[in-house]
Amino acid sequence: xxxxxxxxxxxxxxxxxxxxxxxxxxxxxxxxxxxxxxxxxxxxxxxxxxxxxxxxxxxxxxxxxxxxxxxxxxxxxxxxxxxxxxxxxxxxxxxxxxxxxxxxxxxxxxxxxxxxxxxxxxxxxxxxxxxxxxxxxxxxxxxxxxxxxxxxxxxxxxxxxxxxxxxxxxxxxxxxxxxxxxxxxxxxxxxxxxxxxxxxxxxxxxxxxx
Amino acid sequence: xxxxxxxxxxxxxxxxxxxxxxxxxxxxxxxxxxxxxxxxxxxxxxxxxxxxxxxxxxxxxxxxxxxxxxxxxxxxxxxxxxxxxxxxxxxxxxxxxxxxxxxxxxxxxxxxxxxxxxxxxxxxxxxxxxxxxxxxxxxxxxxxxxxxxxxxxxxxxxxxxxxxxxxxxxxxxxxxxxxxxxxxxxxxxxxxxxxxxxxxxxxxxxxxxx
DNA sequence: TGCTTTCGCTACGACCCGTAGCGTAATACC
DNA sequence: GGTATTACGCTACGGGTCGTAGCGAAAGCA
Numbered sequence: 001x002x003x004x005x006x007x008x009x010x011x012x013x014x015x016x017x018x019x020x021x022x023x024x025x026x027x028x029x030x031x032x033x034x035x036x037x038x039x040x041x042x043x044x045x046x047x048x049x050x051x052x053x054x055x056x057x058x059x060x061x062x063x064x065x066x067x068x069x070x071x072x073x074x075x076x077x078x079x080x081x082x083x084x085x086x087x088x089x090x091x092x093x094x095x096x097x098x099x100x101x102x103x104x105x106x107x108x109x110x111x112x113x114x115x116x117x118x119x120x121x122x123x124x125x126x127x128x129x130x131x132x133x134x135x136x137x138x139x140x141x142x143x144x145x146x147x148x149x150x151x152x153x154x155x156x157x158x159x160x161x162x163x164x165x166x167x168x169x170x171x172x173x174x175x176x177x178x179x180x181x182x183x184x185x186x187x188x189x190x191x192x193x194x195x196x197x198x199x200x201x202x203x204x205x206x207x208x209x210x
Numbered sequence: 211x212x213x214x215x216x217x218x219x220x221x222x223x224x225x226x227x228x229x230x231x232x233x234x235x236x237x238x239x240x241x242x243x244x245x246x247x248x249x250x251x252x253x254x255x256x257x258x259x260x261x262x263x264x265x266x267x268x269x270x271x272x273x274x275x276x277x278x279x280x281x282x283x284x285x286x287x288x289x290x291x292x293x294x295x296x297x298x299x300x301x302x303x304x305x306x307x308x309x310x311x312x313x314x315x316x317x318x319x320x321x322x323x324x325x326x327x328x329x330x331x332x333x334x335x336x337x338x339x340x341x342x343x344x345x346x347x348x349x350x351x352x353x354x355x356x357x358x359x360x361x362x363x364x365x366x367x368x369x370x371x372x373x374x375x376x377x378x379x380x381x382x383x384x385x386x387x388x389x390x391x392x393x394x395x396x397x398x399x400x401x402x403x404x405x406x407x408x409x410x411x412x413x414x415x416x417x418x419x420x
Numbered sequence: 421t422g423c424t425t426t427c428g429c430t431a432c433g434a435c436c437c438g439t440a441g442c443g444t445a446a447t448a449c450c
Numbered sequence: 451g452g453t454a455t456t457a458c459g460c461t462a463c464g465g466g467t468c469g470t471a472g473c474g475a476a477a478g479c480a
Contacts, residue, residue: 011425012477018427034327039467050428055469102326109323112389116315117244122392130390150412165402166411168387169379176382179322180340181374182332192375200410201376202360221456222446228458249436260459265438 014057021047022054026068030103035065035110062114062121069107070128072098078136084144088194089187091136092174096185099178109179137167169197224267231257232264236278240313245275245320272324272331279317280338282308288346294354298404299397301346302384306395309388319389347377379407 025046029038040061044051058064076098079090098104108129115122141163144150153159173193177185185193235256239248250271254261268274286304291297308314318339325332351373354360363369383403387395395403 009425010423010479012427012479014426035323040469041467052429052470053427056426060469105326106323109319109326113245113316113319113323115392116312116319116389125390161402164391164393165399165406168391169383169403169406171390172382172384172386173379174382175386177378179326180335180381181378182325183374189375192371193379196375196379196407196410198411200406201408219456220448220454222448222458224457225446250438251436262439262460263458266457270438 018047018049018053019057022049022057022064023068023071026064027072027103027107030065030068030107034106038065040064062111062118063124065107066111066121066124066128069104069111070132072101072104073129073132076132076136078139078143080143084140084147084149085194085198087140087143088170088197089190091140092170092185092190092193093187095133095171095174096178096190099174100184105179109175133171134163134167137163137170141166166197228257228259228263229267232259232267232274233278233281236274237282237313237317240275240278240317244316248275250274272321272328273334275317276321276331276334276338279314279321280342282311282314283339283342286342286346288349288353290353294350294357294359295404295408297350297353298380298407299400301350302380302395302400302403303397305343305381305384306388306400309384310394315389319385343381344373344377347373347380351376376407 022043025043026038028046029043033042038061040054041051043064044054047054054064058067076091076094078087081087081090099108111121111125115125141150145152153162174185177183177189183189232253235253236248238256239253243252248271250264251261253274254264257264264274268277286301286308288297289300291300309318321331321335325335351360355362363372384395387393387399393399
């Protein structure tokens with residue numbers, strides 16, 4: 001969002017309502033049409049806005065969809081459920097809930113695909129979507145260390161690497177389950193996933209769930 | 211690939227060389243242009259083939275790219291490295307090697323994004339790409355059970371669910387690391403990942419790597 | 421009340437899409 | 451070897467989307 005004009009700026013300010021309408025229209029178009037059939041002209045019509053207005057605020061389809069999808073992740077929270085396992089399950093279920101929505105499914109993967117050839121777009125995704133998720137991992141880890149469920153970090157670099165690894169494992173598994181396998185990441189799946197993540201594969205296979 | 215004409219068919223058969231040229235041209239176009247700027251007319255020109263020929267064999271951009279990318283996964287093998295951990299590391303490194311190639315990066319994610327709104331496309335991806343990967347998980351699991359590294363499966367349904375879970379965790383983590391975090395899934399990362407997958411997070415955090 | 425910027429609207433050339441039509445080339449069947 | 455049948459290359463076309471330019475009107479700031 002490059003939002004409203006700077007404070008000390010003369011002239012007619014940009015309509016904040018238009019921003020909201022455009023982003024909402026973009027999500028609606030993603031639901032109805034998906035990524036490939038979504039056109040900026042159609043989004044403008046849905047938002048009740050001229051196409052030129054849309055182009056004044058966003059460079060193109062990629063940037064617009066990133067911002068529209070990013071808002072979906074605003075609701076992510078880290079509730080304190082008492083244990084690391086329960087915390088993980090709670091966050092993963094929230095994440096899965098967002099990815100279950102069609103506007104997130106078709107939009108997110110498409111912009112990630114585009115970002116493989118556009119560094120600026122990747123940075124935009126990182127700042128507005130990925131970092132927001134990673135903060136939850138960091139907070140959850142700190143809380144688990146305070147509880148004594150995880151050992152305190154000895155080396156800082158080592159700790160950062162581990163956080164990145166866990167993040168890729170958690171987010172990657174949910175995304176793959178939802179979009180590639182096209183199966184719901186429901187409570188049962190999340191439970192099994194958390195068990196493997198915390199206890200490991202060999203142990204998890206030996207102990208029946210529950 | 212809907213490839214060459216059925217055996218007892220009259221008339222001029224379809225050129226197998228054209229199939230190969232078109233798929234190779236598609237990968238080249240993915241490297242040069244990425245998904246969104248790739249056009250079928252350009253692919254036809256690169257392949258030295260008329261645009262109409264291309265349309266006679268593939269329904270559209272999605273199907274063509276799926277087939278072009280699928281060939282990249284032909285090289286996946288499950289070498290016997292002596293232990294479950296080593297086997298996992300070997301396969302994951304191969305998978306990461308494929309995803310490091312630009313034609314896989316930009317193509318695979320894009321068609322997955324499109325498949326969220328196209329069941330036939332998702333089935334095509336499953337049959338030609340995903341199942342090929344999943345077989346390696348199944349083979350590796352069987353081998354580990356024969357070695358005694360994993361407990362034999364008691365319940366069949368339970369076992370199938372676990373395989374699906376592991377598959378999503380492995381493939382998802384590598385894809386997320388490579389495409390979203392945009393960091394290489396190198397030997398060090400794969401080693402850490404395998405350790406967490408097998409031993410779990412709590413244990414892995416307690417033991418320094420090596 | 422001016423000044424400045426945004427807004428809606430229209431129009432435009434450029435590009436790509438997917439298909440039709442045609443004459444030609446290559447094979448299977450008889 | 452002749453013939454039917456299919457694939458191929460080529461050209462051309464209407465239709466849609468792109469991203470931009472130009473205009474007058476609207477909406478805030480000084």
